[in-house]
Amino acid sequence: MRLTRYFLPTLKETPAEAQIASHRLMLRAGMVRQAGAGIYSWLPLGFRVLKRIETIVHEEMQRAGAHAVLMPTMQLADLWRESGRYDAYGPEMLRIRDRHGRDMLYGPTNEEQITQIMRDDIQSYRDLPRNLYHIQWKFRDEIRPRFGVMRGREFLMKDAYSFDLDFESARRSYNTMFVAYLRTYARMGLRAIPLQADSGPIGGDLSHEFVILAATGETRVHADRRLLDMDAACSGIDYDGDLEPVVRAWTSLYAASDDKHDPETAPVSGSDLLVARGIEVGHIFYFGTKYSEAMGASVAMPDGERRLLHGGSYGIGVSRLAGAIIEACHDDAGIIWPDSVAPFDAGIVNLKTGDPLCDSIAAAAEERLHAAGLEVLHDDRDERAGVKFSDMDLIGLPWQIIVGPRGAASSRVELKRRADGQRLDLSLDDAVPCILDSRT
């Protein structure tokens, strides 16, 4: 992709409203623009990141046996009256009336909608267990949206819903999601810590929130330091096997949010205790028959008895992750994307556009990387070197291929790793495998 044909409106100065690093950098890097309080447009660069996050989430959900669907953003109030949440949810729910005077709402979550689907289309115990998920925009009319996309009113969320015959089976579904979440965050270059959580307004009695460590996080985490040494990628996991030991290994280590942490009773202290800030990027719940009972979702058992479905719901804040990743991965110059979610795998900086040799090497580099299956952003603007360097550092692509008159004569380019600033002077032929190797 040639930058002169792209839409990448970077800013040299920081807009006044941006307080935290991720918000500042997302605005400066031309990823998002604010449309209203807590409402954002995603520009090309930001949209790419969103899509790459989605891809990882999709892959891990499907690996864990969940199936992708797409439920609507607009829901009928009557459905929510069945569960009792139309009144219970409060002013955070955006209520709308259509031209016929029907009460509707912009979905803050989808338990009712998915329960209706299961109720209507699953009749036998043979059809269970099932786990359906979607990635869809949500709206929660927060009292005070802030921190850019980290706490917007409109946000993109992956929400999965499991349905099982009984608690034991539901617990397996819960464990499956638990592991899938660890893997998902690990693939994004994040270290997630599961905290025992209150189940909140969704209800239920088995719940964990996943928090990633970042200096600017909103919640303070107190955790057993050994959690940092755990294998978050859960390599070699077998979802058909017993996941209980894996989940227990994680949950047996102490981890508590600030409000739950009591230094008197905490089993770890001193240097064994990690005290850090974190950002909540996921939350999983088992809520039993809360919705199936209220809404009449049951299946026939072998003996003809009807049995209520046991449900769980599992959320990942996809748009929040875009911000959270930046909070965890940036420096003074800008963003440092993990390879797996970077909007482009590499950037090409042509330091002397208009020079036939530099132009041809830069063009060849773009072609070569593209042929290798890499996404690449080619800065072919007629700008000064400093402008290009700082923009490239700002948008944080993992690799930079710098083409300049110094190396051009001997057909060499400079390969710079954004994360550590390391530079290698090599031929184009040698640069491509370097970049390929860094991708997982």
Add this chain to the structure above:
RNA sequence: CGGGGCGUGGCGCAGUCUGGUAGCGCACCUGCUUUGGGAGCAGGGGGCCGCUGGUUCAAAUCCAGCCGCCCCGACCA
């Protein structure tokens, strides 16, 4: 919602107290010079001063109402 603050070219701001017809830096356009870490000079374009009403010969400036946005608090992916 309670408390605080702000709204002036795309971005960052000054001007408001003390009314007199809008300015600075960056960005943008043209030209020349420059060219490995946010260039220099010259010229140029762009503003319903958030909106509505009021006071006044005259309002960005004073008054009233409204709208929007940000920050601190209680809530959340």
